[in-house]
Amino acid sequence: xxxxxxxxxxxxxxxxxxxxxxxxxxxxxxxxxxxxxxxxxxxxxxxxxxxxxxxxxxxxxxxxxxxxxxxxxxxxxxxxxxxxxxxxxxxxxxxxxxxxxxxxxxxxxxxxxxxxxxxxxxxxxxxxxxxxxxxxxxxxxxxxxxxxxxxxxxxxxxxxxxxxxxxxxxxxxxxxxxxxxxxxxxxxxxxxxxxxxxxxxxxxxxxxxxxxxxxxxxxxxxxxxxxxxxxxxxxxxxxxxxxxxxxxxxxxxxxxxxxxxxxxxxxxxxxxxxxxxxxxxxxxxxxxxxxxxxxxxxxxxxxxxxxxxxxxxxxxxxxxxxxxxxxxxxxxxxxxxxxxxxxxxxxxxxxxxxxxxxxxxxxxxxxxxxxxxxxxxxxxxxxxxxxxxxxxxxxxxxxxxxxxxxxxxxxxxxxxxxxxxxxxxxxxxxxxxxxxxxxxxxxxxxxxxxxxxxxxxxxxxx
Ligand SMILES: [Zn+2]
Numbered sequence: 001x002x003x004x005x006x007x008x009x010x011x012x013x014x015x016x017x018x019x020x021x022x023x024x025x026x027x028x029x030x031x032x033x034x035x036x037x038x039x040x041x042x043x044x045x046x047x048x049x050x051x052x053x054x055x056x057x058x059x060x061x062x063x064x065x066x067x068x069x070x071x072x073x074x075x076x077x078x079x080x081x082x083x084x085x086x087x088x089x090x091x092x093x094x095x096x097x098x099x100x101x102x103x104x105x106x107x108x109x110x111x112x113x114x115x116x117x118x119x120x121x122x123x124x125x126x127x128x129x130x131x132x133x134x135x136x137x138x139x140x141x142x143x144x145x146x147x148x149x150x151x152x153x154x155x156x157x158x159x160x161x162x163x164x165x166x167x168x169x170x171x172x173x174x175x176x177x178x179x180x181x182x183x184x185x186x187x188x189x190x191x192x193x194x195x196x197x198x199x200x201x202x203x204x205x206x207x208x209x210x211x212x213x214x215x216x217x218x219x220x221x222x223x224x225x226x227x228x229x230x231x232x233x234x235x236x237x238x239x240x241x242x243x244x245x246x247x248x249x250x251x252x253x254x255x256x257x258x259x260x261x262x263x264x265x266x267x268x269x270x271x272x273x274x275x276x277x278x279x280x281x282x283x284x285x286x287x288x289x290x291x292x293x294x295x296x297x298x299x300x301x302x303x304x305x306x307x308x309x310x311x312x313x314x315x316x317x318x319x320x321x322x323x324x325x326x327x328x329x330x331x332x333x334x335x336x337x338x339x340x341x342x343x344x345x346x347x348x349x350x351x352x353x354x355x356x357x358x359x360x361x362x363x364x365x366x367x368x369x370x371x372x373x374x375x376x377x378x379x380x381x382x383x384x385x386x387x388x389x390x391x392x393x394x395x396x397x398x399x400x401x402x403x404x405x406x407x408x409x410x411x412x413x414x415x416x417x418x419x420x421x422x423x424x425x426x427x428x429x430x431x432x433x434x435x436x437x438x439x440x441x442x443x444x445x446x447x448x449x450x451x452x453x454x455x456x457x458x459x460x461x462x
Contacts, residue, residue, distance in 0.1 A: 065410050073409035074124055076419055080426035081126020081178040082405060085188060085212070085308045086257075086279040088131045088388035089115045090155040099154040106162050114387040115402050117164045120183060122403040126427060127174045127184035129278065129384075130155045132194070132210065136219040136226075139193040142457065145201055148194040152187065152208050159185045167209055171434040186210075188255060188278055191217035192224060192243065197455030199246050211434070212253035212278055215240070215263060222458050225260040227290040235262035239455045241270045246451040248272045251441030253433075256280075257290070257384075264296045273440040274304035274433040279384035281315045282307075282371040285364070288315050292372075300376035304436050306429045307376060308384030309368050311399040311408075316360030316368065323357050330355075360396035366411045369425065379432070381425045383408075 092113050097103040110116040120128070132155065134147040159165045166177045168184035177184040187210045195201040195213075205213065215236075216226040223240035225233050236244065244254045244267055254271055256264045257280040267275055283291035292307055300307065314320050327348075334347040372381045383405070385395070392400055398407055409422050417425075 065407055066414065069410040069413045070406055072419075073406045073413055073422065076422045077124035077126075077406060077409060077426055080423050080428065081174065081184075082124050083127040083129075083174070083382065083427035083430045084125055084402075084405075085129045085276065085382065085384035085430065086131055086190075086310065086386045087115055087128055087402075088133055088386070089113060090130050090151045090158070091133045091388070093154045093158065094150060099150065099157075101154070101157055101161060106158070107164070112390060114390060117162065117183075119402045121164075123401075123405045125183055125402065125405070126178045127168065127186065129186045129188040129212065130158075131190045131388075132187055132205075133190040133217075134194055136191050136193045136217040136221070139196075139219075139221060142196060144191075144194045145196045145198075148189065148205070152205075155185075155187060156208070169209060169211075170438060171431050174431065174434075189213040190255075190278075191221070191258075192240075193217065193219075193221045195243075197222055197239070197457050199243065199451045199453070202243065202246060202252075203250060203450065206250045206252050210252060212255040212276055213247065214255040214257050214278060215244075215259050215267065217258055222455060224263045226258055226263075227260045228258070229260075231260065231262070233263075235260070235266035236270070239453075241266070242451050242453070244270050245272070245448075248437075248440060249444040249448050249450070251438050253278075253437060260289075261293050261296065264292070268296070268299050268303055271303070272444065273437040274306070276305055276382075276430075276433065277307040277384070279308055279310035279312075279386040281309050281368045282375075284375075285368050285371050286315055286318055286320050286360075288320065291315060294375050297372060297375040297380075300380040304433055306380055306382040306433050307372050308382035308430070309365060309372070310384055310386040311365055311395040312386055313357060313360045313394060313396055316364045316396045317358040318364065318367075319358035320360070323355075326355065327351070359393060362396060362398040362408055362411050365396050365399065365408055366415060369412065370415070378421055378424055379429055382427070382430045383425065 093099055093101065096112055104110050104113065106116050107118070108116065109118050132148055132151040134144050134151060138144040138147055159167050164182055165185050166182045168174045168177055168186050174184040187208065189205055189210045189212070192213060192215045195205065202213070215224045218226060218228050220226050220229040220232050223233065223237040223243060225231055225235060233240070247254050248271060253274070253276045254267050255276050255278045256267050257277045259267070277292060281291050282297070283293045297307065310316070330351045331348055334344045338344050338347060369381055385399070385402075387395070387402055398404065409426065412422060412425070
């Protein structure tokens, strides 16, 4: 999940914290309003049709898709299998109906949710990592673990009550479930704050089915720096290194999306298994602080890891940095003119209405893939779209919902990618890394004892 869309780098620390809180609040309110509207529209056949839009013209209206390439892409994805490493549906269950799954018939299109079985089938998804996401602000109240368990609970109930889905715990499980015609489901914990500095919680998450943990989310944690917070630990602390090693022993990917470049480099230094970026793009194409710099991409072949690209507009469009610069200037101007948070929040909302952010396109996402292929190699690219809402403009144009994966692969075929390349990006690279990680874990478990030291929790004063 990625919910904040402005450049915090130029703001002072106090302003930054204040702005993050305000923007989080505003975003959540607007998102709920949107959900209310879409529930109202839910019965509209027109709306349902638009969700299934599969015209030969991409939704940005600029790129015609060759129907033959689209058919070829669909056939390859069915074979691959297509593995997506990031989708925030469990959070949507909790946000919309407090986790009451009887409100949803997942065998039908659910316009208020970011995924359902018919649309996942349309998108040719073979395996999905469901994100266990809890705001990193919960580390202040030490409620992260409690909230994480609510996420696991709703995600497990969802899988167990949906006949088309089956939980996978290994790479072999993914292959078996895919061959049986069901969608394989795994979990990724999006933020190390959720273990509350306890390797016992990490091991319990593994037993529940987590096969990756993103070391941080948007804020620093006690043992690792985030890409979107100020440098505090300058990478991993000693405790953080031990957590990564315990993840290696367990057989859980260290996911270095969201973390600072120093944390990425420290993780690559200490890990004994492949890492993943569950949803990250190339810094060279869109220089957002949470994108992957080239020196880290260059280290992927030696590590064996995979960078799974996301479709989120602000991490995709090369026009985004210039837009964020304009937005930061507008924000500074509002700070100079107004004294109250309310006036500033209203002011920036009005500015955003006048100045729509760049969407990015299927072609931009393919540019990220081209770049990662050039620097890291074809064996180190995957897909982690990060669908997390039902807004039609959160993602790159043409990739609005889970039905749209084949359009991206048709674009790659159009660029000369081979069938083998497509199979690798769609899922085989991930399966290779997962198998390698399982092998490392099996070896380490023979010689290493579980890490049982509990980390010290920081005292939060505000
Ligand atoms: Zn995220």
